[in-house]
Amino acid sequence: xxxxxxxxxxxxxxxxxxxxxxxxxxxxxxxxxxxxxxxxxxxxxxxxxxxxxxxxxxxxxxxxxxxxxxxxxxxxxxxxxxxxxxxxxxxxxxxxxxxxxxxxxxxxxxxxxxxxxxxxxxxxxxxxxxxxxxxxxxxxxxxxxxxxxxxxxxxxxxxxxxxxxxxxxxxxxxxxxxxxxxxxxxxxxxxxxxxxxxxxxxxxxxxxxxxxxxxxxxxxxxxxxxxxxxxxxxxxxxxxxxxxxxxxxxxxxxxxxxxxxxxxxxxxxxxxxxxxxxxxxxxxxxxxxxxxxxxxxxxxxxxxxxxxxxxxxxxxx
Numbered sequence: 001x002x003x004x005x006x007x008x009x010x011x012x013x014x015x016x017x018x019x020x021x022x023x024x025x026x027x028x029x030x031x032x033x034x035x036x037x038x039x040x041x042x043x044x045x046x047x048x049x050x051x052x053x054x055x056x057x058x059x060x061x062x063x064x065x066x067x068x069x070x071x072x073x074x075x076x077x078x079x080x081x082x083x084x085x086x087x088x089x090x091x092x093x094x095x096x097x098x099x100x101x102x103x104x105x106x107x108x109x110x111x112x113x114x115x116x117x118x119x120x121x122x123x124x125x126x127x128x129x130x131x132x133x134x135x136x137x138x139x140x141x142x143x144x145x146x147x148x149x150x151x152x153x154x155x156x157x158x159x160x161x162x163x164x165x166x167x168x169x170x171x172x173x174x175x176x177x178x179x180x181x182x183x184x185x186x187x188x189x190x191x192x193x194x195x196x197x198x199x200x201x202x203x204x205x206x207x208x209x210x211x212x213x214x215x216x217x218x219x220x221x222x223x224x225x226x227x228x229x230x231x232x233x234x235x236x237x238x239x240x241x242x243x244x245x246x247x248x249x250x251x252x253x254x255x256x257x258x259x260x261x262x263x264x265x266x267x268x269x270x271x272x273x274x275x276x277x278x279x280x281x282x283x284x285x286x287x288x289x290x291x292x293x294x295x296x297x298x299x300x301x302x303x304x305x306x307x308x309x310x311x312x313x314x315x316x317x
Contacts, residue, residue: 077286099286112269135198201236
């Protein structure tokens, strides 16, 4: 430490006085508060600031807005048509199981449920696999025209699905797949959004040095993908699988065209509950509640991976 006389000789008395005051402030300064989660606690603002009333109010409003449609669906499904004609009820009734039994008697519910589980599961698994392969190639392999090809794949998202329905139906008819599950599964085996999603994730989350190290150890490119890239992309793959499963489960347009009424998926089967002259909304919405239960189960199972994927993309380091 530089002494005061040395400061006086080199810079004068004013510098020596400034050095004394600076050392006095350092001795009287209170110790820094302990770190929490690698971040310093700040008096005002910062990462450790507790949310205020406005934050909780906005979150509560979003939560209520998300839950209300589900509650309203169950509310209507738990009453009969006479109670609904008398006025909108405010509390659940006791007719839900009666309406659910009417759904099971009116449509091939269990067959439609099995078809939806088959189509959604196979589609989600294939989208994750093929999108991860394509994303790994676009993100980590160097080949001519990769950027142009990726732009072309992303540009296909701008084409409306309705434009390809007629030629797609003709192709399925020529192959003899019309009315079968293959007509619904095969067109959704891979999506442009899935390729773009996995490309962006692997480009940032998977270091090039790790791929080079695996290759130097004697692994081929397929082994590098299966043992290194795919485990690293697990959070993004879980999110993609969940969103694809939900989108396929709720898809109505193409299954309504490709399948017949005797072999439907759940959305197509629920449409059969609406007659030409009278629609019993309590029965229809009871069917909607029954078709939503499997989605709650999937969310409960995959919720941990979903949160991990969101945090993996939001927090670096």
